[in-house]
Each structure stands twice: as C-alpha cells, then as structure tokens.
Amino acid sequence: MKAPVTRVVAHPLTGAAMHPIDGNLGTPFDTATYSLMKHGDLPSIRDLGNELANALLKDCPWLSTTGSPIVLPVAYLVAKPACFYLASAVCDVLNEARGERAPARVIHVHKDSVTHIDYAASSAQDRRNDLASIGFRLTDPVRDAIAIVIDDVRVTGLAEQVMVDLLQDNGIGQIVTAYVATCDEQLAADPSVESALNHAVVRSIHDMLPSVQRGDFVPTIRFLKRLLADPDAAGFLAACPAELVQRFRADAEATGERFLAGYPAGTAALFAESDLRSSATREGVGQ
Incomplete structure (x- = not known):
C-alpha cells in the first residue's frame, strides 16, 4: 500500500x-x-x-x-x-x-x-x-x-x-x-x-551583489547556472569575496566536465578569477 x-x-x-x-x-x-x-x-x-x-x-x-x-x-x-x-x-x-x-x-x-x-x-x-x-x-x-x-x-x-x-x-x-x-x-x-x-527582481546576477556584500548570500545551483551563462560573469566575480569565488569554482568542478562544457565562457571567467585570487593569496603570504 x-x-x-x-x-x-x-x-x-x-x-x-x-x-x-x-x-x-x-x-x-x-x-x-x-x-x-x-x-x-x-x-x-x-x-x-x-x-x-x-x-x-x-x-x-x-x-x-x-x-x-x-x-x-x-x-x-x-x-x-x-x-x-x-x-x-x-x-x-x-x-x-x-x-x-x-x-x-x-x-x-x-x-x-x-x-x-x-x-x-x-x-x-x-x-x-x-x-x-x-x-x-x-x-x-x-x-x-x-x-x-x-x-x-x-x-x-x-x-x-x-x-x-x-x-x-x-x-x-x-x-x-x-x-x-x-x-x-x-x-x-x-x-x-x-x-x-x-525574475521578479533578480533580472541579472548583479542584482544579487547587495546580498553577497552583506554576507547574506548562499550559492545555489540556479545561481551557478546563471553565473556561468552570463556574458559579464567576470565583472560579477571581481566584486565577490575570494571565499565565494572559490566556492563557485569548487561546486562547478564537482558538478562535472559535462556540466562545465555547456558554459565555456563563464567557466573560463570563473577559473581565471579563482586563479587570480589564489595567486594574490600566495603572494600575500609570501610577503
């Protein structure tokens, strides 16, 4: 039954x-x-x-x-x-x-x-x-x-x-x-x-920056898809804390190569920003 x-x-x-x-x-x-x-x-x-x-x-x-x-x-x-x-x-x-x-x-x-x-x-x-x-x-x-x-x-x-x-x-x-x-x-x-x-008020990924900057944001799969599909993903990522950028990358990579292949431009922007933040962190530690 x-x-x-x-x-x-x-x-x-x-x-x-x-x-x-x-x-x-x-x-x-x-x-x-x-x-x-x-x-x-x-x-x-x-x-x-x-x-x-x-x-x-x-x-x-x-x-x-x-x-x-x-x-x-x-x-x-x-x-x-x-x-x-x-x-x-x-x-x-x-x-x-x-x-x-x-x-x-x-x-x-x-x-x-x-x-x-x-x-x-x-x-x-x-x-x-x-x-x-x-x-x-x-x-x-x-x-x-x-x-x-x-x-x-x-x-x-x-x-x-x-x-x-x-x-x-x-x-x-x-x-x-x-x-x-x-x-x-x-x-x-x-x-x-x-x-x-x-999309009543979130018409662009940039509409979430106030939440991000207040520390009131959690990364969801819907947002990750929108981020990777957005032509200005690099601009958004540049305004995010380093920890969030690395979280986006970890989630994207763990979701798999087939998933990433659907968003080549957004993935490239995410990896570039992640690598830049990692490099800056290493340089800061080395000083």
Whole structure:
C-alpha cells in the first residue's frame, strides 16, 4: 500500500503571471522576496521558510508531537538548490516546536547529473524528458518515516511526483508536500509564470551583489547556472569575496566536465578569477 500524501501550501496563487494574487489574503504575492529566495538571499529564505513552517504546523499540528522520525528530502548533486536552504529553515522551526522529541532533519537525495535546462522556461514535455534522464537515489533509510517534501512553487507537479514515487518505493510511512506557492489551473497554464516569479527582481546576477556584500548570500545551483551563462560573469566575480569565488569554482568542478562544457565562457571567467585570487593569496603570504 502506497503512503498517503498530504499537501500544504503557504501561498495559493491566482491572477496573472506578472501580478499574482495570494488566494488566502486577496493581496499581491510578494514576488520580490520569492525572487531573492530563489537566487540565494538568506533573509528571504528564512522569511519564506518560516511562513511555510507555520503553514505546516497549522495544517498538520501532529508534526510537533509525533514520535515517528521526520525527514525532509532534497535532491541535488553538489551545488544545493534553494529548496535545501528552505528545508533547513523549516526544520529549525519544526524542531523548536518539537522540543525534546527526536529532531526533524534534512536528508540528501542524490542526483546523478545536472543538466542545463532552465525549468522555468521549459515546456512540460521538456521537463518530463529531463527528469527521466536523471537518476535519483536516497542516501538515508526512510522506511516508516514521515517525509516533508519542500518545494518553492508547484506549477506542473512533475518534480513532486518523481520524489513521491521514490519515497513510496522505499517504504516511506507518510508524505507531506509543502510549497511556498502553488498556481491555480489558469495561472499554471501560462508558460511564463515560473520565469516571472523567479525574475521578479533578480533580472541579472548583479542584482544579487547587495546580498553577497552583506554576507547574506548562499550559492545555489540556479545561481551557478546563471553565473556561468552570463556574458559579464567576470565583472560579477571581481566584486565577490575570494571565499565565494572559490566556492563557485569548487561546486562547478564537482558538478562535472559535462556540466562545465555547456558554459565555456563563464567557466573560463570563473577559473581565471579563482586563479587570480589564489595567486594574490600566495603572494600575500609570501610577503
């Protein structure tokens, strides 16, 4: 028998792609915070993570009292998605509510590759083909546990189904899918909706420099792809702390040669800046 699935949504969206409305409040959805969250702004991640955790505790109050283990699975290869950081923020709130009970924890679902597709700009069929080309593997046992599958937005539900199938095939006891936002049928039919949400205020990698310079930035796989694809990657990297430049390079290299081959200009800019910072560090130590 397959594990039951419950869905929790912090912000059900309706309206138009450029002006989505929060169906709970009847007011415009905060697309600015959402856009910043998708690209690694930590305050935005924490704000939306807290909202999602509160929605979970409201709709599923038993999460604070259950004795069953709770896991929050997140799929990635090396560079983490924004959902990893959202899940971590949700976990913090849940564990505060759970007190002395066994803590909920984020677990890694291993992806065997990262492709160059931009899901926000892809058709449903392209998404299906891409997901079918990637292998997913649990790295922790989940039998009889409760899984909370965190995601930022539900448009087609394809990624959700891949994770649900994987968990059910591995004996999960119960599944809760939890979304920052979902699109109603009319909004989901607009192919521009996900891209409009993602790029509401982050239209260029340079829009994230204030977060970087405040120390409020975490590198996500979405941002890494955008960085490597940007013709002015070198200008952005020159404004970044050395530690972040080296993190970008480590994540890019670990993702693999096939991934890097899709971004020759951006990879060259990243490696050049990384080598420059390494050389400057060695010279500073030698003086």
